Amino acid sequence: MEAFAQSEALVPASSVIDGKAYAAGLMSRVKTEVAEIKGRLNTVPGLAVILVGEDPASSVYVASKRRETQAAGMNSFEHRLPETTSQIVLLDLVKELNGDPRVHGILVQLPLPGHLDADAVIEAIDPAKDVDGFHVINAGRLTVGQNALVPCTPLGCLMLLKDRLGDLTGRHAVVVGRSNIVGKPMAQLLLQEDCTVTIAHRHSRDLANLTRIADIVVVAVGRPEMVRGDWIKPGATVIDVGINRVVRDGKSRLVGDVAFAEMGHAHAVTPVPGGVGPMTIGCLLSNTLEAFRRAQDREETSAMEIS
Ligand code: NAD
Numbered sequence: 001m002e003a004f005a006q007s008e009a010l011v012p013a014s015s016v017i018d019g020k021a022y023a024a025g026l027m028s029r030v031k032t033e034v035a036e037i038k039g040r041l042n043t044v045p046g047l048a049v050i051l052v053g054e055d056p057a058s059s060v061y062v063a064s065k066r067r068e069t070q071a072a073g074m075n076s077f078e079h080r081l082p083e084t085t086s087q088i089v090l091l092d093l094v095k096e097l098n099g100d101p102r103v104h105g106i107l108v109q110l111p112l113p114g115h116l117d118a119d120a121v122i123e124a125i126d127p128a129k130d131v132d133g134f135h136v137i138n139a140g141r142l143t144v145g146q147n148a149l150v151p152c153t154p155l156g157c158l159m160l161l162k163d164r165l166g167d168l169t170g171r172h173a174v175v176v177g178r179s180n181i182v183g184k185p186m187a188q189l190l191l192q193e194d195c196t197v198t199i200a201h202r203h204s205r206d207l208a209n210l211t212r213i214a215d216i217v218v219v220a221v222g223r224p225e226m227v228r229g230d231w232i233k234p235g236a237t238v239i240d241v242g243i244n245r246v247v248r249d250g251k252s253r254l255v256g257d258v259a260f261a262e263m264g265h266a267h268a269v270t271p272v273p274g275g276v277g278p279m280t281i282g283c284l285l286s287n288t289l290e291a292f293r294r295a296q297d298r299e300e301t302s303a304m305e306i307s
Contacts, residue, residue, distance in 0.1 A: 156279025229262025
């Protein structure tokens with residue numbers, strides 16, 4: 001509760017969606033299942049993370065992914081490559097990991113240094129191991145409603161929404177932001193839940209009038225506190241994906257894309273930090289577990305076909 005203590009008077013605690021607590025529960029369920037798999041099959045899911053270069057923020061993310069992967073009882077394979085790594089060397093590593101049976105998930109930490117083609121690297125990942133869900137095959141599967149590996153952040157948003165609201169059928173959802181990693185897959189997931197979905201972006205007109213009629217508003221734009229209280233109708237649920245560092249009163253702090261303190265009339269709202277952020281890594285591990293399960297199913301099916 002510390003993270004939103006400042007605004008408690010304006011946003012009742014019961015309206016605050018505690019992503020940290022939900023993510024802890026998700027991690028614990030993943031850990032239990034990994035332990036059960038280890039007992040039954042004497043193997044565990046493995047996640048390989050590739051980091052190219054020395055970007056300090058990326059380095060921190062990769063270290064925290066390693067810690068959480070190990071804490072869940074999974075194998076963590078970390079590949080730190082120098083800034084000068086060529087496209088060919090990177091693609092060779094991806095190819096090697098595609099063929100490594102101990103690796104069930106592959107994540108390439110973005111952004112890559114400017115001389116590397118991130119799209120080509122993502123396309124080189126085996127879609128069955130693409131636990132970030134960024135490969136076009138997974139994006140396409142999500143769009144047509146097939147069994148995709150779904151990008152972690154929107155997946156985490158959906159889990160929080162369903163946990164708070166239950167059945168989402170028929171609700172009007174407005175997604176602000178249309179990036180390939182958050183906005184678009186979020187809209188697809190909400191469509192699959194039978195919501196009526198509007199996608200807004202930087203060229204949308206009268207944005208406040210669009211969000212004002214929504215039951216659910218998901219914001220992923222990267223603009224500090226852009227969405228104000230009067231953009232949201234009473235009783236709506238607001239999911240804030242944005243992470244923006246701002247300086248207030250001489251102090252650096254994180255804020256979302258939503259003016260949290262103005263959301264007292266919402267049914268529920270995610271804080272920043274402590275809302276969507278903690279869900280992303282939980283969903284990464286849950287996707288790795290899912291990729292492992294599917295690999296097991298494929299092995300069993302092919303063993304049955306041979307026998
Ligand atoms: P992006 O820059 O790729 O996309 C931003 C989107 O916002 C674009 O579609 C753009 O059209 C739209 N947009 C920009 N200005 C707008 C405006 N004034 N009105 C309406 N739409 C506008 O960003 P992204 O990768 O989707 O990330 C968005 C935010 O979410 C960033 O703050 C990022 O740090 C954060 N993020 C958080 C997590 C997490 O784990 N919590 C994960 C990914 C991204």
